[in-house]
Amino acid sequence: MVRFMDRLRRNASATPDDGTDGGQRLQPFRRREMLHRALFTISHDGPDGPRRTWTVDVRMKDLGWVAGLYLDGARQEEHDVPAAFAVPGGTIEVKASMYGITRMHLVLDSGRERRLAPVAGTAEDLRGRLARRHPRLSRTIGVLAIAILVVNLALAVPQAIEIVTGLPPIADHVGSFTSPVSTPPWLTAVLVFAGIVAATERVLMRRHNRLLDIETIWSSF
Structure with missing residues (x-):
């Protein structure tokens, strides 16, 4: 937990960049990004309180994918996919193929897994709506x-x-x-x-x- 808090402080003090995510804040999803971007979210404890919103923003980069982790809309870190993000009490695991996201799970320290939900408007969300309706x-x-x-x-x-x-x-x-x-x-x-x-x-x-x-x-x- 100490190392996790240190990492958050370092990320919070970092200078905003001009990368694909547009800086330190999570950018809204746009329909035109459907073929090269995916967003998944989950409610889970944060470093300073319960029921925080964790979001993974996955974008196509060159011939692969890059994933950014956000806590309540603020970027924490970014890695090439496959990626594993440490969060309090577990790890968010991200895998992808050339066709899209193949794994997006929060694996708790107990071994239990929770699947992150696609953000409204993404291709995964629209396909899920079709399945339900x-x-x-x-x-x-x-x-x-x-x-x-x-x-x-x-x-x-x-x-x-x-x-x-x-x-x-x-x-x-x-x-x-x-x-x-x-x-x-x-x-x-x-x-x-x-x-x-x-x-x-x-x-x-x-x-x-x-x-x-x-x-x-x-x-x-």
Whole structure:
């Protein structure tokens, strides 16, 4: 707790910068930022009292993401994602893929986890509203996303094996493999686009499966 308080004092005395977050105060979310910014918040004890508002502002930076931690709107620190922010009684863990936020949890010292809620107006919030207002439609979208990822995964595996076994060192020892599936360029483009949309849907709902969502890596090529 002493180290945590020292860090807060250092951050409070820091000179405002002109970085992406616009200085020391949390900037309002704008709809035009939906594709490259996400905001999540949670009510949790602060260093000087209970029920304080902690907010994580995640923005796209170059080829990755950067996350800023705010306490009642005042910036505390900033790290590249994946990031772990120490807060009283726990740690806020942040992870992301190229499609969005994959983990945003407060992990308490007891081991219990609490998920941070998306701020109103963000893509995650809008997708959550759709799920609450139209659960049947939401489930249909989720099933379609899974089906698309399964199809793309089934196509990606033999193609990946063909690429790997085509490398001279491997081909000389085990031989080469030719994928039995060949898709025309237009269909490949459609499947890649559909895979990106499906992967984004999964991220917005913060759903992840180690086998199924490995396809999200392939669909980015």
